[in-house]
Amino acid sequence: xxxxxxxxxxxxxxxxPARFMFDRQRRAPRVDDGVVTAFRDGQVTLRSNRRVEGFxxxxxxxxxxxxxxGDLVIHSMDGFAGAIGVSDSxxxxxxxxxxxxxxxxxDPRYYAYLLRDLALRGFVSSLAKGIRERSTAFxxxxxxxxxxPRPGPAEQRAIADYLDTETARIDALxxxxxxxxxxxxxxxxxxxxxxFNVLRDRCSIGPIVALCSLVLDCVNxxxxxxxxxxxYRMIRTSNVRAGRVLLDDLYNVxxxxxxxxxxxxxxxxxxxxxxxxxxxxxxxxxxxxxxxxLGQRLMMYRATEGISDPSYLAFALRSGQVQKxxxxxxxxxxxxxxxxxxxxxxxxxxxxxxxxxxxxxRIERTRSTCEGAAKxxxxxxxxxxxxxxxxxxxxVMGELAVAELAA
Numbered sequence: 001x002x003x004x005x006x007x008x009x010x011x012x013x014x015x016x017p018a019r020f021m022f023d024r025q026r027r028a029p030r031v032d033d034g035v036v037t038a039f040r041d042g043q044v045t046l047r048s049n050r051r052v053e054g055f056x057x058x059x060x061x062x063x064x065x066x067x068x069x070g071d072l073v074i075h076s077m078d079g080f081a082g083a084i085g086v087s088d089s090x091x092x093x094x095x096x097x098x099x100x101x102x103x104x105x106x107d108p109r110y111y112a113y114l115l116r117d118l119a120l121r122g123f124v125s126s127l128a129k130g131i132r133e134r135s136t137a138f139x140x141x142x143x144x145x146x147x148x149p150r151p152g153p154a155e156q157r158a159i160a161d162y163l164d165t166e167t168a169r170i171d172a173l174x175x176x177x178x179x180x181x182x183x184x185x186x187x188x189x190x191x192x193x194x195x196f197n198v199l200r201d202r203c204s205i206g207p208i209v210a211l212c213s214l215v216l217d218c219v220n221x222x223x224x225x226x227x228x229x230x231x232y233r234m235i236r237t238s239n240v241r242a243g244r245v246l247l248d249d250l251y252n253v254x255x256x257x258x259x260x261x262x263x264x265x266x267x268x269x270x271x272x273x274x275x276x277x278x279x280x281x282x283x284x285x286x287x288x289x290x291x292x293x294l295g296q297r298l299m300m301y302r303a304t305e306g307i308s309d310p311s312y313l314a315f316a317l318r319s320g321q322v323q324k325x326x327x328x329x330x331x332x333x334x335x336x337x338x339x340x341x342x343x344x345x346x347x348x349x350x351x352x353x354x355x356x357x358x359x360x361x362r363i364e365r366t367r368s369t370c371e372g373a374a375k376x377x378x379x380x381x382x383x384x385x386x387x388x389x390x391x392x393x394x395x396v397m398g399e400l401a402v403a404e405l406a407a
Contacts, residue, residue: 010398013151019144021111022100027066029092036067036091038075042116044085063095071099072108074115079138080124084115098140105153109160114148114396120389149398159395162402170388177381184370184377185242189318191366195359196319199349208322208346211313214302216265217276217340218294223261225251232258235267236295237275237282243314243367245273245284250292261293270310272301274317277337280330283317285310299343308356315363316348 034046043050044067067073067087075083076096086108093099102108118124124138151159209215223234233250240246253261267273269289275282277297286292294300301317303310316322329342351359394400 010149010151013149013398015147016150017144018111018146018148021103021106021148021150022072022108022143023103024140024144025065025068025071025099025101027068029064029066033066033090033092036073036087036089036093036097038073038078038083038085038093038097040078040081040083042082042085042112044071044073044087044089046089046091049089064092065095065097065099067091067093067097067099068101070108071101072112073097073099074138074143076137076139079115080119082116082119084119085112098143100143107153107156107160109164110151110156110396111148113160113163113392117389117392117396121393149396151398155402158402162400163392163395166391167388170384170391174381174384174388177377177384181374181377181381184374188363188367188370189320191363192315192318193320195363196316196321196349199351199355199359200321203349203351203355205347206350207344208301208313208316208348209344210350211304211307211316211348212301213304214265214300215344216267216294216300216302217343218261218296218298222296223251223253223257223293225253228252230254231291233290233292234261234295235273235286235292235298237278237297240273240275240282240284240298242282243284243311243318245286245288247288247290247292251295253293258291258293262291267292267294267300268302270303272303272310272313272317274299274301274343276330276340276343280336280338281317281323281326283314285314297337299338299340306353308353309360311360311364312351312356315360317346319348322346322348 034048036044037047037050038044039050068090069087071087073085073087073093074097076098087099100108102111119138127138127142225234230252232253232255234253235245235250239250267286269286271286273284273286273294275297276299301313303313307313325346326338326342327336329345330336330338391400395402
């Protein structure tokens, strides 16, 4: 059965089944081959060229196949998310990957751009047989059945050359914007570090519980969630980032679950949350009185009435002094984590109230400046990514006169 994606806008182009343009390869891997991975950003390269952590490595490597430089490579499980590209390396890959050599007159770079564009616009997901993410199985048979645009060889090459140049230029801009956001985050970290180093040198140091009227933990269980909106929501570790508790992606639970999980106390506005794992050491101040509760691997600190501002607690937990303590305490046998008991052992400067206020005011001024600039940069990033996607779409579908643009 042939599967037809959206037709090209250039009506002069032919449309041809993929099996007439590519030959599937099933090479035996060589002894010295490294593992090649198809990443979701479209790069297909040796793992050693990017990163080696975070992967599940096979012991026997049954079914592994040889990959060669210039192969069109498709990850059957992650292809829907863009894990499609031309390999820049020789190596080997798991059976979940399938690879192809182009026939004469076929530029694999053009088809990598085309297929990724179709995937990111939802076409591959529309072929899914299941309802869960990664149930699409963009397998070899599905690829062979696709009916794809076929510009002439020179035009394929011109489009691929043009997109190589333009996307590289846009990607460089994106990388610079992201680095600028990182530098703003580092600037805030430097401000926090400076203030607490000064406090350390002239204030007494004591346990963090001296600044808390209540410390709560969540046991390592998963609360049952529901799909419908109930008004009762669970905060997860992923919701706690960079001094904030993000409230736009919380899971719903029913009222009975909420009551059970808040018997010892419920979070309220101003409480400081800390992630004990996944990752260790993210901190945020809760900014709602809505009915929420702690999910797995979270600690909650409630400031005493005598503390100037919960932000003082949060900044103390984000300071280098306490983060170092977390690293020393949080060395698990399999992965980094903090035990509940460890989270009461952190030692922080016990500054007088007036000095706490001054510290918080200075750090907040820096944070306001950094977050304002980061917001502008984030919007610029979004526009660049939209422009990149639109550029690829118009080029691979024949809407751009690439030869004229390149001239």
